[in-house]
Amino acid sequence: MELRHVRGAPAGIEQHELKNLPSSETPAKITVIDYSPDRAETQEVKDIQAFITQHRPEWSQAQGIRWINVDGLTDMKVIHALAEKYELHPLAVEDLMHVPQRPKVEPYPETGQAHGRLFIIARMLRLVDDPEGFAGKQLLGEQVSIFLGHKTVLTFQERPDGDVFDPVRARINTAGSRVRVNDASFLLYSLLDAIVDEYFPILEHYSDLLEELEDQVLEDPQPSVIERIHTLKRELLLVRRASWPMREMVSGITREVHPCLSETTRTYLRDVYDHAVQIIDMVETYREFASGLTETYMSALSNRMNQIMKVLTIIGTIFIPLTFLAGVYGMNFKYLPELDWHWAYYAFWGICFVTAGTMIWWFKRRGWI
Amino acid sequence: MELRHVRGAPAGIEQHELKNLPSSETPAKITVIDYSPDRAETQEVKDIQAFITQHRPEWSQAQGIRWINVDGLTDMKVIHALAEKYELHPLAVEDLMHVPQRPKVEPYPETGQAHGRLFIIARMLRLVDDPEGFAGKQLLGEQVSIFLGHKTVLTFQERPDGDVFDPVRARINTAGSRVRVNDASFLLYSLLDAIVDEYFPILEHYSDLLEELEDQVLEDPQPSVIERIHTLKRELLLVRRASWPMREMVSGITREVHPCLSETTRTYLRDVYDHAVQIIDMVETYREFASGLTETYMSALSNRMNQIMKVLTIIGTIFIPLTFLAGVYGMNFKYLPELDWHWAYYAFWGICFVTAGTMIWWFKRRGWI
Amino acid sequence: MELRHVRGAPAGIEQHELKNLPSSETPAKITVIDYSPDRAETQEVKDIQAFITQHRPEWSQAQGIRWINVDGLTDMKVIHALAEKYELHPLAVEDLMHVPQRPKVEPYPETGQAHGRLFIIARMLRLVDDPEGFAGKQLLGEQVSIFLGHKTVLTFQERPDGDVFDPVRARINTAGSRVRVNDASFLLYSLLDAIVDEYFPILEHYSDLLEELEDQVLEDPQPSVIERIHTLKRELLLVRRASWPMREMVSGITREVHPCLSETTRTYLRDVYDHAVQIIDMVETYREFASGLTETYMSALSNRMNQIMKVLTIIGTIFIPLTFLAGVYGMNFKYLPELDWHWAYYAFWGICFVTAGTMIWWFKRRGWI
Amino acid sequence: MELRHVRGAPAGIEQHELKNLPSSETPAKITVIDYSPDRAETQEVKDIQAFITQHRPEWSQAQGIRWINVDGLTDMKVIHALAEKYELHPLAVEDLMHVPQRPKVEPYPETGQAHGRLFIIARMLRLVDDPEGFAGKQLLGEQVSIFLGHKTVLTFQERPDGDVFDPVRARINTAGSRVRVNDASFLLYSLLDAIVDEYFPILEHYSDLLEELEDQVLEDPQPSVIERIHTLKRELLLVRRASWPMREMVSGITREVHPCLSETTRTYLRDVYDHAVQIIDMVETYREFASGLTETYMSALSNRMNQIMKVLTIIGTIFIPLTFLAGVYGMNFKYLPELDWHWAYYAFWGICFVTAGTMIWWFKRRGWI
């Protein structure tokens, strides 16, 4: 348990810090979704060279929107091919590859040879089941880099092992859904909304843990509680570090004046912004609550120490004088008159009980027992 | 007691976090109040379909204001019917249903087919009697969503079990009251004022509790005090989390330039804003005060520990050397000259009293007794 | 002492929170001062109805300034009469009656039927002697509401038991004083200056107390010290809660563009603003200092505990082994060779002294004695 | 030592708070320096009346700059004479006499009868040797009030016992130095630069003390350390309280558009501003460092307590059971078989050593020894 916790630790802090450049080039998984108000089609791209030379299907050319999702950042061929085809700015490409970056939004203006695009970095958090992890879960962070064009959205994810976009995909495949009838920037909104909404169940999980820890602190404060509070605070620190720049980023998009961003999307993004603010509120509240728990735990510990001290004091106070008395009558003085008294032994016990009784009464009065 | 506290806990944190979508569709309670400077009428709507096809009463058409209040958010038919009739923006409708949202104000501009409306989310706090709750009360939070139109105000409450709007209703039914002679936005002001004013008795309740806890800490610091401080801090955390965005929201309305908002209302809203700021001041002061109490409690605890240690030390210091001396004269050495002395036993007691007296005098001088 | 402190407590927190609406209507005391550069006259108004129908004295009509001061907020007749005569805004009248409000400034623009006035709420703090209070003093807070017109200043105080305006009155009665030769807004400045300047002796009182408490903490940390620090922190919390909005209020006036405010007054108000900032600086410094004192007290307590523990340890370490040895030679084994040795008893004492000496030397070396 | 510290204390806090109006009027010391690019002359003024009626020396009339420095604020005649001659604003004169004021800058615009001047209040800190003071030094704060005119600079210091302007005087007396060839505002810059630069050696002094205290905390944490940290924190609090408004004041000057301020001076003042920011950085870092030291000290104290407890526990654990055993064989039961065994005594010692050995081994394993 100790060890797991320790092994789990780097995953927590490190994953956000280290530039993990994997050793072997695993192939990236590319999924392309074309949709227009009438139609939606999903294809998986195997051959990147063939793909970038193809044109869009005819039905998609006028109104259609293309979403290209790339899972995995190690296949340089794929990234370079897409960067070239979609004229992505070299700095943006560097940022998407050197994870982790801080969530941000950057406009790249239309130039002679490059399309104007909005480049967005978001941080996707997920809680996955992990028997080794803290409270049976592990917090995973992943960078999602998004390029928004007029009719194209490119997203790049770090790892191929799942994301939070399934509801978006479902809505794209539903005829008449809002995402189908709106423009590309609405897809951007949908993706950001899906990312931000995933923070809520994570926080609810931590809220449940906090409740549980509070029960333990108030009822039976074990040393292991403080370790769990410690770990919880640390995970909240990570969520907080992700959520503050997310808020700034969303707020940055709403302030951005960019041809790719429609007014409708801007209205909807206010909602994402509100959610990001709410998440920060929750994180800060939980963090303060966890700090309060630590304080309460420490005072519970002091209380317990006090209680133990009381027992010690009571025993000492009662028996030490009596033991002294027994020692006195164990002395071998030749002339020790009490030894010869007939009722001395019974008188001794009498003194003992009276002394002990008086002391116990005195302790009760002082509120020590 | 322990258990109640624990069971009560989720009600505190969770209620603000969880999206509680009730399982069964209980019918919503709809109350409609029409009023003009001359007249006021209240009706309860049973059949929503009939209602939305009716026109307003004739006397109300020119000058009259209609306030529709919906209690309960589970009857989708009602909400959709009203949303359609009053052309509410889908995002706003989503926000009103997915409680809890952060208090906020959002203008929806007049478009071709939708009226321009101001959408406001407020958080209503109430303290209700609850023998199971903390200090016999339970803090309830409820979201109130308000749509302000030119002559119509719609309010949606989460639960049908009471609200803080009775003073507003009374004033509407009073001929010549300010709310009767003003426009719809003045009703909005009255509602927000009622919500914000309800925070004051809540804070006074906590102020009383703080006074009480302070007495306990200074006079008789029991371990249960720290639990109560802990719970109080937590409830203050919840009030604070509600009041900060309330302030922002009210300030947002006063800055908003919207055709539905009259200049008079803006002047009156400054008052609501002042109250919101005052509430935040109070919450922060109470929180600092509660933190100070925890510190004072911890030092009271240390003092008590010190006192117990003193008793232990005094007993040890007095009796341990004497017990050693008694042990010495209990030894069975053949050649132990003192044993044969005639006054040895009395000398022994003399030494005991002198030693003990000296020590007690020394402790007194050091200020330990 | 304990009890007094506790009874005194509500006076501290509560007075700022509770809307104290007194049960019986005690008559308000109204004092009117008319002055012009040449002349000043003070009258006490007994009959409010007669007063409001009178005109000003002739000499005062062109250049004269009238200051009406009302002590006590319970006589509704008086307040309503003045509100009607001077056309005070209903919201302002509400604010002045429902104490306590947060210090603030609100302009009421000139309308068809009402004069443009500046409405100001200030918080007056006074330390009055009170043998029951903390350190023989009690901190009283009182709301002063001020209406500034072109040639009239109205002030409303909560209680009739004294204020801080005597220096202002003296200056008005001094021919050639600055307040006499300037306009009505300069009187406003003088009043605010008097209120803010009264904060300084209060802070000096707390500064003296802090010095005294610091001496106690460093020289003889008694448990009562922490209670006094606790109370001091609390009073500082109250001063701080009054001074922050005072600063905002003064800064608000200097930014206000209002026909009643002259340029000269604005220049002088910068001085009041500087004083308010200085007060906040002092409060924050004292609060940090008090926090530091608590920490230092706690470590002094730990030191004392350590010292007591040392005594216990030394006694235990010296006597417990020796008592064991005495016990050994008190055993009744038939074959216990040392008992028959001739110098055994003297050897026993020798061992005792050598052991005790060695231990004391060892403790000295470790720095425990 | 205790007492000195206590007596020293008011000097620390009080000197910044109290308006010290000295009882007797000691004559102020007035020094006048005239300089132009070619020439510099210093004179001490004995007769203020004679001085204010004189004209400047001829060589100084066109290009010359006059710096009048007044040491001591108790000679009202001097101050009033200068205020009249140089048309200083009455509010500024009040501020310069009622020390301490918060550092600030205030422009007084040119009016019909008064020259436009810039009025600046700065806080000069000096560390002077004082065997009674903390670490052999005492921190002195003094207000310097500066009036900047076109060709005249007036400075007023609180006390005549030295200042930090000697380097400026030296540079004025050096032909070709920058201050000689620039205008009056450059002299202002030089004075502020001298004041701010004096903060650095003070902070270095505290930095040295912090290093020293850190050594003591880590190597031999004595109770006196905490008192010294406490005093150091307090002095840093004072430096901080001086340096924050100094930064604001300097920044205020650079933003001020005033005819007396040249562009060159503005460029140079950026440097003073940078230094003020650096000083605040240092103070904050030292304060955090001192807080860290307190924490480390407290944990060192706890460690020491733990160690003492360990010794107590070991002694108790080893000897108490053995003493019990010795007590058992000291009982006087008639039928106590072991007493008659031949090797019982040796067996007893054997048991003692084995028990003690086992316990010591067990403690070692748990890491308690």
Next chain:
Amino acid sequence: MELRHVRGAPAGIEQHELKNLPSSETPAKITVIDYSPDRAETQEVKDIQAFITQHRPEWSQAQGIRWINVDGLTDMKVIHALAEKYELHPLAVEDLMHVPQRPKVEPYPETGQAHGRLFIIARMLRLVDDPEGFAGKQLLGEQVSIFLGHKTVLTFQERPDGDVFDPVRARINTAGSRVRVNDASFLLYSLLDAIVDEYFPILEHYSDLLEELEDQVLEDPQPSVIERIHTLKRELLLVRRASWPMREMVSGITREVHPCLSETTRTYLRDVYDHAVQIIDMVETYREFASGLTETYMSALSNRMNQIMKVLTIIGTIFIPLTFLAGVYGMNFKYLPELDWHWAYYAFWGICFVTAGTMIWWFKRRGWI
């Protein structure tokens, strides 16, 4: 180890504070790199007088960029020669020589006789191996002063013992690299990027240490841990003090409108800015984490104390009453009936075991064992 730590300390705090003016003038090392898109040449300058009179090589005159790097600030001749040749502002020259300055950017506008230049102070941090240092490393801070002209970049470093610019030099020497084809301000970007990027491995080093310390705190909290946390916090304080002004400085450059700064560079500098923000985020997170560790350590310490207390209590509780009983039967009363009972001795042992058993059971139930 203690001592090293202490000796290492000044290097930490002091190096950032003290103006270290070395006693002897060691010659500065000057490296000049000329490059244009086609060509790059590096030369080391031995004779500064010869150098400043030379012209650039012909191929470099039109398009070429010259980077002059000076290592060591003690050779006044070199600095003055360069300052004269490149018309550096005297204030800037002072700032570059009086290390340490706070990182900043200052534009010096083009004047009649001086070129407009941008003057930048940056703080370079490096971790170098040092067996004496904390965790085998020492944190070195060095000021880098940069002058940006149209075609020239001058950099001044404090010490000649290495820098972080090797990657920049490598890229300059690579034909076709971005730095080769861009202007002088791009070289500035490259240098700042190299400086800021070096912060990341430093923070990763501290992150590793934090992980390690966390393991120690949770598994085996030794007193030395708190010293290491203390040192770590201190080093983070230094990194933080460097990184906040670095962020401001970079942000200042991006806001600066200066002819030497190209639009491309501005785009790239956003990246440096993002990294600086990320570094601050990391430092703050680590600092909070370290604070959490201290708290957790303190509670681990309390736990351990509690455990020791428990052992003491158990021993006391079990043996003290039994010892008393043994003392009773060691008394020498003539009439003590139990002494003559046949099974008394065995009954005594029975009582002992029953009492001890009961107590152990009771402790187990209370959760003390």
